[in-house]
Amino acid sequence: MRVTDVEIVRALPLFSGMQKAHFETLIAAGYVQRFPHKVALLHEGEKPNFLHVLVEGSIEFSSESRGRETTLSFLKPPGAFILAAVILDQLYLKSARTAEASMVVLIPAEAVRDVFDRDPAFARAVVAELAVRYRGIVKDLKNQRLRTSLERLANWILAHDEECGRLGSFTIPIEKRALAHLLGMRPENLSRSFAELADIGVEVRGPIIKINDRAALAELAKPDPLIDDPRI
Amino acid sequence: MRVTDVEIVRALPLFSGMQKAHFETLIAAGYVQRFPHKVALLHEGEKPNFLHVLVEGSIEFSSESRGRETTLSFLKPPGAFILAAVILDQLYLKSARTAEASMVVLIPAEAVRDVFDRDPAFARAVVAELAVRYRGIVKDLKNQRLRTSLERLANWILAHDEECGRLGSFTIPIEKRALAHLLGMRPENLSRSFAELADIGVEVRGPIIKINDRAALAELAKPDPLIDDPRI
DNA sequence: CGTGCCATTGACCATTATCAAACGACGTGG
DNA sequence: CCACGTCGTTTGATAATGGTCAATGGCACG
Numbered sequence: 001m002r003v004t005d006v007e008i009v010r011a012l013p014l015f016s017g018m019q020k021a022h023f024e025t026l027i028a029a030g031y032v033q034r035f036p037h038k039v040a041l042l043h044e045g046e047k048p049n050f051l052h053v054l055v056e057g058s059i060e061f062s063s064e065s066r067g068r069e070t071t072l073s074f075l076k077p078p079g080a081f082i083l084a085a086v087i088l089d090q091l092y093l094k095s096a097r098t099a100e101a102s103m104v105v106l107i108p109a110e111a112v113r114d115v116f117d118r119d120p121a122f123a124r125a126v127v128a129e130l131a132v133r134y135r136g137i138v139k140d141l142k143n144q145r146l147r148t149s150l151e152r153l154a155n156w157i158l159a160h161d162e163e164c165g166r167l168g169s170f171t172i173p174i175e176k177r178a179l180a181h182l183l184g185m186r187p188e189n190l191s192r193s194f195a196e197l198a199d200i201g202v203e204v205r206g207p208i209i210k211i212n213d214r215a216a217l218a219e220l221a222k223p224d225p226l227i228d229d230p231r232i
Numbered sequence: 233m234r235v236t237d238v239e240i241v242r243a244l245p246l247f248s249g250m251q252k253a254h255f256e257t258l259i260a261a262g263y264v265q266r267f268p269h270k271v272a273l274l275h276e277g278e279k280p281n282f283l284h285v286l287v288e289g290s291i292e293f294s295s296e297s298r299g300r301e302t303t304l305s306f307l308k309p310p311g312a313f314i315l316a317a318v319i320l321d322q323l324y325l326k327s328a329r330t331a332e333a334s335m336v337v338l339i340p341a342e343a344v345r346d347v348f349d350r351d352p353a354f355a356r357a358v359v360a361e362l363a364v365r366y367r368g369i370v371k372d373l374k375n376q377r378l379r380t381s382l383e384r385l386a387n388w389i390l391a392h393d394e395e396c397g398r399l400g401s402f403t404i405p406i407e408k409r410a411l412a413h414l415l416g417m418r419p420e421n422l423s424r425s426f427a428e429l430a431d432i433g434v435e436v437r438g439p440i441i442k443i444n445d446r447a448a449l450a451e452l453a454k455p456d457p458l459i460d461d462p463r464i
Numbered sequence: 465c466g467t468g469c470c471a472t473t474g475a476c477c478a479t480t481a482t483c484a485a486a487c488g489a490c491g492t493g494g
Numbered sequence: 495c496c497a498c499g500t501c502g503t504t505t506g507a508t509a510a511t512g513g514t515c516a517a518t519g520g521c522a523c524g
Contacts, residue, residue, distance in 0.1 A: 063377075084367055088363050123352060128320065137373060142295050144373065146301075176503070189480060226325055407471095408471065
Protein backbone atom coordinates (compact mmCIF):
# COMPACT_ATOMS: atom_id res chain seq x y z
CA MET A 1 0.00 0.00 0.00
CA ARG A 2 1.34 3.43 -0.87
CA VAL A 3 2.14 5.78 1.98
CA THR A 4 -0.27 8.41 0.66
CA ASP A 5 -3.10 5.90 0.62
CA VAL A 6 -2.41 4.97 4.20
CA GLU A 7 -2.47 8.64 5.09
CA ILE A 8 -5.83 9.15 3.42
CA VAL A 9 -7.27 6.30 5.44
CA ARG A 10 -5.68 7.49 8.66
CA ALA A 11 -7.12 10.96 8.13
CA LEU A 12 -10.68 9.68 8.05
CA PRO A 13 -12.64 10.55 11.20
CA LEU A 14 -13.30 6.85 11.55
CA PHE A 15 -9.60 6.08 11.99
CA SER A 16 -7.96 9.31 13.06
CA GLY A 17 -8.52 8.94 16.79
CA MET A 18 -7.52 5.35 17.30
CA GLN A 19 -4.27 4.09 18.78
CA LYS A 20 -1.38 3.98 16.39
CA ALA A 21 -0.73 0.30 17.05
CA HIS A 22 -4.33 -0.62 16.35
CA PHE A 23 -4.38 1.36 13.16
CA GLU A 24 -1.26 -0.35 12.03
CA THR A 25 -2.82 -3.72 12.77
CA LEU A 26 -5.72 -2.86 10.53
CA ILE A 27 -3.55 -1.50 7.75
CA ALA A 28 -1.25 -4.48 7.90
CA ALA A 29 -4.18 -6.83 7.50
CA GLY A 30 -5.68 -4.79 4.69
CA TYR A 31 -4.73 -4.15 1.12
CA VAL A 32 -5.52 -1.79 -1.71
CA GLN A 33 -7.42 -2.72 -4.81
CA ARG A 34 -8.23 -0.79 -7.97
CA PHE A 35 -11.40 -1.40 -9.92
CA PRO A 36 -12.54 -0.16 -13.32
CA HIS A 37 -15.89 1.51 -13.92
CA LYS A 38 -19.09 -0.48 -13.26
CA VAL A 39 -17.54 -3.36 -11.39
CA ALA A 40 -19.65 -5.08 -8.74
CA LEU A 41 -17.85 -5.04 -5.40
CA LEU A 42 -20.53 -6.95 -3.57
CA HIS A 43 -24.08 -8.13 -3.85
CA GLU A 44 -26.89 -7.77 -1.36
CA GLY A 45 -27.32 -10.92 0.67
CA GLU A 46 -23.62 -11.69 0.94
CA LYS A 47 -21.79 -11.74 4.22
CA PRO A 48 -19.11 -9.07 3.93
CA ASN A 49 -15.52 -10.14 4.50
CA PHE A 50 -14.04 -6.67 4.41
CA LEU A 51 -14.65 -3.19 5.60
CA HIS A 52 -14.23 -1.06 2.48
CA VAL A 53 -12.66 2.37 2.45
CA LEU A 54 -13.08 4.39 -0.71
CA VAL A 55 -9.93 6.39 -1.43
CA GLU A 56 -10.56 7.41 -5.01
CA GLY A 57 -13.43 7.22 -7.49
CA SER A 58 -17.04 6.69 -6.44
CA ILE A 59 -19.41 3.91 -5.48
CA GLU A 60 -23.06 3.35 -6.22
CA PHE A 61 -25.27 1.46 -3.77
CA SER A 62 -28.35 -0.22 -5.09
CA SER A 63 -30.87 -2.84 -4.28
CA GLU A 64 -33.12 -5.13 -6.22
CA SER A 65 -36.31 -7.03 -5.57
CA ARG A 66 -39.04 -8.53 -7.78
CA GLY A 67 -37.14 -7.46 -10.87
CA ARG A 68 -37.17 -3.80 -9.83
CA GLU A 69 -33.98 -1.98 -9.01
CA THR A 70 -33.24 1.24 -7.20
CA THR A 71 -30.17 3.25 -6.32
CA LEU A 72 -29.99 4.07 -2.63
CA SER A 73 -26.94 6.33 -2.58
CA PHE A 74 -23.57 7.28 -3.96
CA LEU A 75 -20.39 7.56 -1.96
CA LYS A 76 -17.51 9.91 -2.74
CA PRO A 77 -14.04 9.59 -1.20
CA PRO A 78 -12.90 9.50 1.37
CA GLY A 79 -15.37 7.29 3.18
CA ALA A 80 -15.89 3.86 4.62
CA PHE A 81 -18.73 1.57 3.65
CA ILE A 82 -20.38 -1.68 4.72
CA LEU A 83 -19.69 -0.65 8.30
CA ALA A 84 -22.95 -1.78 9.90
CA ALA A 85 -22.88 -5.23 8.30
CA VAL A 86 -19.21 -5.68 9.25
CA ILE A 87 -19.77 -4.70 12.87
CA LEU A 88 -22.78 -6.96 13.27
CA ASP A 89 -21.30 -9.67 11.04
CA GLN A 90 -24.55 -9.86 9.13
CA LEU A 91 -25.65 -10.03 5.52
CA TYR A 92 -25.15 -6.95 3.44
CA LEU A 93 -28.43 -5.28 2.50
CA LYS A 94 -27.28 -3.42 -0.61
CA SER A 95 -25.17 -4.07 -3.64
CA ALA A 96 -22.16 -1.89 -4.32
CA ARG A 97 -20.50 -1.20 -7.66
CA THR A 98 -18.01 1.33 -8.86
CA ALA A 99 -19.55 4.37 -10.51
CA GLU A 100 -16.16 5.22 -11.98
CA ALA A 101 -12.66 3.77 -11.81
CA SER A 102 -11.98 3.55 -8.10
CA MET A 103 -9.44 2.68 -5.49
CA VAL A 104 -10.59 0.88 -2.38
CA VAL A 105 -8.80 -0.19 0.77
CA LEU A 106 -10.05 -3.53 2.05
CA ILE A 107 -9.72 -4.33 5.73
CA PRO A 108 -10.70 -7.79 6.94
CA ALA A 109 -13.97 -7.65 8.88
CA GLU A 110 -12.52 -9.88 11.54
CA ALA A 111 -9.71 -7.40 12.21
CA VAL A 112 -12.16 -4.52 12.39
CA ARG A 113 -14.35 -6.24 14.97
CA ASP A 114 -11.26 -7.20 16.90
CA VAL A 115 -9.85 -3.71 17.13
CA PHE A 116 -13.33 -2.35 17.72
CA ASP A 117 -13.49 -4.38 20.93
CA ARG A 118 -10.12 -3.14 22.13
CA ASP A 119 -9.96 0.50 21.08
CA PRO A 120 -12.53 2.79 22.71
CA ALA A 121 -11.64 5.71 20.46
CA PHE A 122 -12.33 3.59 17.41
CA ALA A 123 -15.59 2.39 18.91
CA ARG A 124 -16.64 5.98 19.45
CA ALA A 125 -15.72 6.89 15.90
CA VAL A 126 -17.78 3.98 14.63
CA VAL A 127 -20.71 5.26 16.65
CA ALA A 128 -20.37 8.72 15.18
CA GLU A 129 -20.14 7.33 11.67
CA LEU A 130 -23.17 5.09 12.13
CA ALA A 131 -25.20 7.85 13.74
CA VAL A 132 -24.49 10.16 10.82
CA ARG A 133 -25.41 7.46 8.31
CA TYR A 134 -28.53 6.62 10.24
CA ARG A 135 -29.66 10.20 10.11
CA GLY A 136 -28.85 10.39 6.42
CA ILE A 137 -31.14 7.52 5.64
CA VAL A 138 -33.93 8.88 7.81
CA LYS A 139 -33.75 11.95 5.61
CA ASP A 140 -33.85 9.80 2.48
CA LEU A 141 -36.97 8.06 3.70
CA LYS A 142 -38.63 11.38 4.53
CA ASN A 143 -37.63 12.71 1.13
CA GLN A 144 -39.25 9.71 -0.52
CA ARG A 145 -42.41 9.71 1.55
CA LEU A 146 -43.16 13.40 1.76
CA ARG A 147 -42.30 14.61 -1.72
CA THR A 148 -43.21 13.96 -5.31
CA SER A 149 -40.47 13.09 -7.75
CA LEU A 150 -40.55 16.60 -9.20
CA GLU A 151 -40.03 18.06 -5.76
CA ARG A 152 -37.20 15.64 -5.04
CA LEU A 153 -35.51 16.70 -8.27
CA ALA A 154 -35.95 20.39 -7.52
CA ASN A 155 -34.43 19.92 -4.08
CA TRP A 156 -31.60 17.83 -5.43
CA ILE A 157 -30.72 20.59 -7.89
CA LEU A 158 -30.71 23.19 -5.12
CA ALA A 159 -28.67 20.99 -2.80
CA HIS A 160 -26.17 20.07 -5.46
CA ASP A 161 -25.72 23.67 -6.50
CA GLU A 162 -25.13 24.50 -2.85
CA GLU A 163 -22.53 21.75 -2.64
CA CYS A 164 -20.80 23.14 -5.73
CA GLY A 165 -20.52 26.58 -4.18
CA ARG A 166 -23.87 28.10 -5.13
CA LEU A 167 -22.68 29.10 -8.58
CA GLY A 168 -26.10 28.79 -10.14
CA SER A 169 -24.76 26.29 -12.63
CA PHE A 170 -23.13 22.88 -12.50
CA THR A 171 -22.55 19.66 -14.39
CA ILE A 172 -24.46 16.58 -13.28
CA PRO A 173 -21.78 14.27 -11.89
CA ILE A 174 -23.49 11.06 -13.00
CA GLU A 175 -25.55 9.79 -15.89
CA LYS A 176 -29.12 11.02 -15.92
CA ARG A 177 -30.41 7.48 -15.67
CA ALA A 178 -28.37 7.04 -12.50
CA LEU A 179 -29.72 10.30 -11.11
CA ALA A 180 -33.24 9.12 -11.88
CA HIS A 181 -32.69 5.91 -9.95
CA LEU A 182 -31.12 7.81 -7.06
CA LEU A 183 -34.20 10.02 -6.85
CA GLY A 184 -36.48 7.00 -6.95
CA MET A 185 -37.86 7.55 -10.42
CA ARG A 186 -37.52 6.25 -14.00
CA PRO A 187 -35.31 7.96 -16.57
CA GLU A 188 -38.34 8.85 -18.71
CA ASN A 189 -39.84 10.62 -15.75
CA LEU A 190 -36.68 12.54 -15.04
CA SER A 191 -36.69 13.86 -18.60
CA ARG A 192 -40.24 15.07 -18.22
CA SER A 193 -39.48 16.62 -14.85
CA PHE A 194 -36.56 18.55 -16.34
CA ALA A 195 -38.93 19.76 -19.04
CA GLU A 196 -41.35 20.98 -16.37
CA LEU A 197 -38.58 22.80 -14.53
CA ALA A 198 -37.69 24.63 -17.73
CA ASP A 199 -40.87 26.66 -17.17
CA ILE A 200 -39.42 28.13 -14.00
CA GLY A 201 -36.02 28.93 -15.35
CA VAL A 202 -34.03 25.72 -15.01
CA GLU A 203 -31.98 25.33 -18.16
CA VAL A 204 -30.73 21.86 -19.02
CA ARG A 205 -28.27 21.39 -21.85
CA GLY A 206 -26.90 17.87 -21.82
CA PRO A 207 -25.35 17.34 -18.43
CA ILE A 208 -25.20 21.05 -17.61
CA ILE A 209 -27.83 22.59 -15.38
CA LYS A 210 -28.33 26.30 -14.96
CA ILE A 211 -30.59 27.91 -12.39
CA ASN A 212 -31.93 31.16 -13.81
CA ASP A 213 -34.51 31.87 -11.12
CA ARG A 214 -33.43 30.48 -7.79
CA ALA A 215 -36.40 31.97 -5.96
CA ALA A 216 -38.88 30.25 -8.26
CA LEU A 217 -37.07 26.95 -7.94
CA ALA A 218 -36.96 27.25 -4.15
CA GLU A 219 -40.63 28.14 -4.13
CA LEU A 220 -41.38 24.86 -5.87
CA ALA A 221 -38.85 22.80 -3.94
CA LYS A 222 -39.64 24.24 -0.51
CA PRO A 223 -36.38 22.88 0.87
CA ASP A 224 -36.58 21.62 4.44
CA PRO A 225 -33.42 21.71 6.56
CA LEU A 226 -34.47 18.53 8.34
CA ILE A 227 -34.33 16.73 4.99
CA ASP A 228 -31.87 18.66 2.87
CA ASP A 229 -29.27 20.26 5.10
CA PRO A 230 -26.27 17.92 5.20
CA ARG A 231 -24.91 19.62 8.30
CA ILE A 232 -27.96 18.82 10.39
CA MET B 233 -38.12 5.27 40.17
CA ARG B 234 -39.49 1.82 41.03
CA VAL B 235 -37.02 -1.02 41.32
CA THR B 236 -38.78 -3.03 38.61
CA ASP B 237 -38.48 -0.11 36.19
CA VAL B 238 -34.80 0.15 36.88
CA GLU B 239 -34.49 -3.57 36.22
CA ILE B 240 -36.27 -3.30 32.89
CA VAL B 241 -33.87 -0.58 31.82
CA ARG B 242 -30.84 -2.48 33.07
CA ALA B 243 -31.95 -5.58 31.15
CA LEU B 244 -31.88 -3.75 27.82
CA PRO B 245 -28.95 -4.79 25.61
CA LEU B 246 -28.04 -1.12 25.51
CA PHE B 247 -27.41 -1.01 29.26
CA SER B 248 -26.83 -4.58 30.37
CA GLY B 249 -23.09 -4.70 29.70
CA MET B 250 -22.01 -1.42 31.21
CA GLN B 251 -20.30 -0.91 34.55
CA LYS B 252 -22.60 -0.87 37.52
CA ALA B 253 -21.36 2.51 38.68
CA HIS B 254 -21.96 4.08 35.29
CA PHE B 255 -25.44 2.62 35.06
CA GLU B 256 -26.23 4.00 38.46
CA THR B 257 -25.00 7.41 37.40
CA LEU B 258 -27.41 7.35 34.48
CA ILE B 259 -30.32 6.12 36.54
CA ALA B 260 -29.64 8.65 39.28
CA ALA B 261 -29.73 11.47 36.75
CA GLY B 262 -32.84 10.11 35.07
CA TYR B 263 -36.45 9.87 36.08
CA VAL B 264 -39.64 8.12 35.06
CA GLN B 265 -42.57 9.77 33.44
CA ARG B 266 -46.01 8.49 32.49
CA PHE B 267 -47.91 9.85 29.54
CA PRO B 268 -51.48 9.34 28.38
CA HIS B 269 -52.39 8.33 24.84
CA LYS B 270 -51.49 10.67 21.94
CA VAL B 271 -49.17 12.94 23.83
CA ALA B 272 -46.32 14.55 21.89
CA LEU B 273 -42.99 13.73 23.51
CA LEU B 274 -40.96 15.74 21.08
CA HIS B 275 -41.11 17.50 17.76
CA GLU B 276 -38.77 17.18 14.83
CA GLY B 277 -36.29 20.03 14.78
CA GLU B 278 -35.83 20.17 18.54
CA LYS B 279 -32.56 19.44 20.22
CA PRO B 280 -33.20 16.46 22.48
CA ASN B 281 -32.39 16.88 26.16
CA PHE B 282 -32.99 13.27 27.12
CA LEU B 283 -32.38 9.79 25.93
CA HIS B 284 -35.78 8.11 26.16
CA VAL B 285 -36.31 4.52 27.21
CA LEU B 286 -39.75 3.08 26.63
CA VAL B 287 -40.70 0.76 29.47
CA GLU B 288 -44.40 0.39 28.85
CA GLY B 289 -46.88 1.40 26.13
CA SER B 290 -45.82 2.31 22.61
CA ILE B 291 -44.49 5.25 20.65
CA GLU B 292 -45.22 6.47 17.15
CA PHE B 293 -42.55 8.28 15.15
CA SER B 294 -43.66 10.59 12.41
CA SER B 295 -42.47 13.42 10.27
CA GLU B 296 -44.09 16.30 8.50
CA SER B 297 -43.19 18.56 5.60
CA ARG B 298 -45.21 20.79 3.25
CA GLY B 299 -48.38 19.90 5.11
CA ARG B 300 -47.93 16.19 4.48
CA GLU B 301 -47.34 13.79 7.29
CA THR B 302 -46.06 10.25 7.45
CA THR B 303 -45.42 7.69 10.14
CA LEU B 304 -41.92 6.29 10.05
CA SER B 305 -42.14 3.60 12.70
CA PHE B 306 -43.59 2.37 15.96
CA LEU B 307 -41.60 1.30 18.97
CA LYS B 308 -42.68 -1.32 21.50
CA PRO B 309 -41.05 -1.77 24.91
CA PRO B 310 -38.47 -2.26 25.95
CA GLY B 311 -36.41 0.01 23.76
CA ALA B 312 -34.46 3.24 23.70
CA PHE B 313 -35.13 6.05 21.28
CA ILE B 314 -33.60 9.31 20.09
CA LEU B 315 -30.20 7.69 20.46
CA ALA B 316 -28.51 9.04 17.33
CA ALA B 317 -29.54 12.62 17.99
CA VAL B 318 -28.46 12.38 21.64
CA ILE B 319 -25.06 10.95 20.78
CA LEU B 320 -24.36 13.57 18.13
CA ASP B 321 -26.11 16.32 20.09
CA GLN B 322 -28.04 17.28 17.00
CA LEU B 323 -31.60 18.18 16.09
CA TYR B 324 -34.11 15.39 16.22
CA LEU B 325 -35.38 14.41 12.76
CA LYS B 326 -38.71 12.88 13.75
CA SER B 327 -41.56 13.65 16.07
CA ALA B 328 -42.51 11.16 18.75
CA ARG B 329 -45.87 10.75 20.42
CA THR B 330 -47.41 8.06 22.57
CA ALA B 331 -49.52 5.58 20.66
CA GLU B 332 -51.05 4.44 23.94
CA ALA B 333 -50.59 5.30 27.59
CA SER B 334 -46.87 4.86 28.15
CA MET B 335 -44.12 4.92 30.68
CA VAL B 336 -40.80 6.40 29.68
CA VAL B 337 -37.49 6.69 31.48
CA LEU B 338 -35.74 9.95 30.69
CA ILE B 339 -31.98 10.13 30.98
CA PRO B 340 -30.26 13.48 30.46
CA ALA B 341 -28.43 13.55 27.13
CA GLU B 342 -25.42 15.10 28.78
CA ALA B 343 -25.09 12.14 31.16
CA VAL B 344 -25.41 9.68 28.30
CA ARG B 345 -22.64 11.30 26.28
CA ASP B 346 -20.54 11.48 29.41
CA VAL B 347 -20.82 7.82 30.25
CA PHE B 348 -20.54 6.93 26.59
CA ASP B 349 -17.04 8.45 26.60
CA ARG B 350 -15.98 6.56 29.70
CA ASP B 351 -17.59 3.12 29.36
CA PRO B 352 -16.37 1.05 26.41
CA ALA B 353 -19.03 -1.62 26.95
CA PHE B 354 -21.73 1.02 26.72
CA ALA B 355 -20.12 2.47 23.60
CA ARG B 356 -20.17 -0.96 22.00
CA ALA B 357 -23.81 -1.45 22.92
CA VAL B 358 -24.63 1.90 21.37
CA VAL B 359 -22.90 0.80 18.21
CA ALA B 360 -24.89 -2.42 18.07
CA GLU B 361 -28.12 -0.56 18.67
CA LEU B 362 -27.38 2.03 15.99
CA ALA B 363 -26.26 -0.58 13.49
CA VAL B 364 -29.48 -2.53 13.97
CA ARG B 365 -31.56 0.63 13.58
CA TYR B 366 -29.59 1.65 10.54
CA ARG B 367 -30.30 -1.65 8.89
CA GLY B 368 -33.95 -1.39 9.82
CA ILE B 369 -34.30 1.88 8.00
CA VAL B 370 -32.43 0.62 4.96
CA LYS B 371 -35.09 -2.06 4.77
CA ASP B 372 -37.84 0.54 5.13
CA LEU B 373 -36.42 2.53 2.26
CA LYS B 374 -36.16 -0.57 0.08
CA ASN B 375 -39.71 -1.51 1.02
CA GLN B 376 -40.89 1.91 -0.05
CA ARG B 377 -38.90 2.10 -3.26
CA LEU B 378 -39.29 -1.40 -4.57
CA ARG B 379 -42.91 -2.19 -3.75
CA THR B 380 -46.38 -0.85 -4.39
CA SER B 381 -48.60 -0.06 -1.44
CA LEU B 382 -50.59 -3.27 -1.99
CA GLU B 383 -47.41 -5.30 -1.85
CA ARG B 384 -46.26 -3.49 1.28
CA LEU B 385 -49.56 -4.29 2.93
CA ALA B 386 -49.41 -7.96 1.90
CA ASN B 387 -45.91 -8.25 3.31
CA TRP B 388 -46.86 -6.45 6.48
CA ILE B 389 -49.69 -8.92 7.05
CA LEU B 390 -47.37 -11.86 6.53
CA ALA B 391 -44.68 -10.40 8.77
CA HIS B 392 -47.10 -9.50 11.51
CA ASP B 393 -48.68 -12.93 11.45
CA GLU B 394 -45.21 -14.38 11.75
CA GLU B 395 -44.51 -12.14 14.72
CA CYS B 396 -47.73 -13.31 16.35
CA GLY B 397 -46.74 -16.94 16.03
CA ARG B 398 -47.97 -17.75 12.55
CA LEU B 399 -51.51 -18.40 13.72
CA GLY B 400 -53.09 -17.32 10.46
CA SER B 401 -55.11 -14.72 12.28
CA PHE B 402 -54.42 -11.66 14.41
CA THR B 403 -55.77 -8.33 15.56
CA ILE B 404 -54.25 -5.19 14.10
CA PRO B 405 -52.45 -3.56 17.03
CA ILE B 406 -53.07 0.01 15.89
CA GLU B 407 -55.78 2.02 14.17
CA LYS B 408 -56.08 1.38 10.48
CA ARG B 409 -55.31 5.00 9.71
CA ALA B 410 -52.06 4.62 11.64
CA LEU B 411 -51.24 1.44 9.76
CA ALA B 412 -51.90 3.26 6.50
CA HIS B 413 -49.48 6.03 7.43
CA LEU B 414 -46.89 3.49 8.55
CA LEU B 415 -47.10 1.79 5.17
CA GLY B 416 -46.78 5.11 3.37
CA MET B 417 -50.33 5.33 2.10
CA ARG B 418 -53.66 7.05 2.82
CA PRO B 419 -56.42 5.44 4.88
CA GLU B 420 -58.75 5.36 1.87
CA ASN B 421 -56.15 3.45 -0.05
CA LEU B 422 -55.64 0.96 2.74
CA SER B 423 -59.36 0.20 2.71
CA ARG B 424 -59.25 -0.46 -1.01
CA SER B 425 -56.16 -2.59 -0.65
CA PHE B 426 -57.84 -4.73 1.98
CA ALA B 427 -60.77 -5.13 -0.41
CA GLU B 428 -58.36 -6.33 -3.11
CA LEU B 429 -56.77 -8.82 -0.75
CA ALA B 430 -60.19 -10.28 0.01
CA ASP B 431 -60.03 -11.82 -3.48
CA ILE B 432 -57.10 -13.96 -2.40
CA GLY B 433 -58.48 -15.08 0.89
CA VAL B 434 -57.59 -12.32 3.32
CA GLU B 435 -60.61 -11.80 5.55
CA VAL B 436 -60.87 -8.48 7.37
CA ARG B 437 -63.54 -7.97 9.99
CA GLY B 438 -62.93 -4.78 11.90
CA PRO B 439 -59.43 -5.00 13.35
CA ILE B 440 -59.22 -8.80 12.90
CA ILE B 441 -57.32 -10.20 9.94
CA LYS B 442 -57.50 -13.81 8.87
CA ILE B 443 -55.27 -15.41 6.26
CA ASN B 444 -57.20 -18.15 4.51
CA ASP B 445 -54.73 -18.83 1.73
CA ARG B 446 -51.20 -18.15 2.84
CA ALA B 447 -49.69 -19.41 -0.41
CA ALA B 448 -51.75 -16.99 -2.48
CA LEU B 449 -50.87 -14.10 -0.19
CA ALA B 450 -47.19 -14.98 -0.30
CA GLU B 451 -47.39 -15.27 -4.08
CA LEU B 452 -48.62 -11.68 -4.22
CA ALA B 453 -46.31 -10.37 -1.50
CA LYS B 454 -43.18 -12.17 -2.65
CA PRO B 455 -41.52 -11.57 0.71
CA ASP B 456 -37.79 -10.87 0.54
CA PRO B 457 -35.67 -11.77 3.57
CA LEU B 458 -33.43 -8.78 2.94
CA ILE B 459 -36.45 -6.54 3.49
CA ASP B 460 -38.79 -8.49 5.73
CA ASP B 461 -36.79 -10.78 7.96
CA PRO B 462 -36.26 -8.98 11.27
CA ARG B 463 -33.44 -11.34 12.22
CA ILE B 464 -31.31 -10.38 9.24
C1' DC C 465 -79.97 10.62 21.52
C1' DG C 466 -76.50 13.53 19.54
C1' DT C 467 -71.75 14.20 18.43
C1' DG C 468 -67.43 13.05 16.83
C1' DC C 469 -64.25 10.06 14.88
C1' DC C 470 -62.89 6.26 12.15
C1' DA C 471 -63.66 3.36 8.24
C1' DT C 472 -65.53 2.68 3.84
C1' DT C 473 -67.08 3.82 -0.82
C1' DG C 474 -67.43 6.47 -5.06
C1' DA C 475 -65.89 9.81 -8.35
C1' DC C 476 -62.24 12.14 -9.99
C1' DC C 477 -57.56 13.89 -10.49
C1' DA C 478 -52.45 13.71 -10.02
C1' DT C 479 -48.47 11.19 -10.24
C1' DT C 480 -45.69 7.71 -11.92
C1' DA C 481 -44.68 3.59 -14.63
C1' DT C 482 -44.63 1.11 -18.95
C1' DC C 483 -44.18 0.42 -23.76
C1' DA C 484 -42.74 2.07 -28.03
C1' DA C 485 -40.44 4.91 -31.14
C1' DA C 486 -37.34 8.37 -32.53
C1' DC C 487 -33.32 11.09 -31.79
C1' DG C 488 -28.52 12.12 -31.03
C1' DA C 489 -23.84 11.48 -29.41
C1' DC C 490 -20.12 8.51 -29.82
C1' DG C 491 -17.04 5.00 -31.21
C1' DT C 492 -15.85 1.18 -34.43
C1' DG C 493 -14.91 -0.88 -38.62
C1' DG C 494 -15.11 -0.67 -43.47
C1' DC D 495 -14.14 9.83 -43.89
C1' DC D 496 -18.39 7.85 -43.67
C1' DA D 497 -21.74 4.12 -42.55
C1' DC D 498 -23.38 1.78 -38.86
C1' DG D 499 -24.45 0.09 -34.29
C1' DT D 500 -24.83 1.05 -29.49
C1' DC D 501 -26.48 3.34 -25.80
C1' DG D 502 -28.39 7.08 -23.29
C1' DT D 503 -31.94 10.43 -23.75
C1' DT D 504 -36.22 12.33 -25.17
C1' DT D 505 -41.04 12.20 -26.57
C1' DG D 506 -45.62 10.23 -27.09
C1' DA D 507 -49.43 7.27 -25.86
C1' DT D 508 -51.45 4.60 -22.43
C1' DA D 509 -52.06 2.21 -18.10
C1' DA D 510 -51.30 1.54 -13.24
C1' DT D 511 -50.93 3.48 -8.94
C1' DG D 512 -52.00 6.53 -5.43
C1' DG D 513 -54.08 10.91 -3.63
C1' DT D 514 -58.06 14.13 -2.91
C1' DC D 515 -62.68 15.36 -2.01
C1' DA D 516 -67.15 14.25 -0.63
C1' DA D 517 -70.71 11.42 1.26
C1' DT D 518 -72.19 7.67 4.09
C1' DG D 519 -72.35 4.28 7.71
C1' DG D 520 -70.95 2.43 12.13
C1' DC D 521 -69.60 2.77 16.71
C1' DA D 522 -68.16 4.69 21.09
C1' DC D 523 -68.79 8.11 24.41
C1' DG D 524 -70.85 11.74 26.71
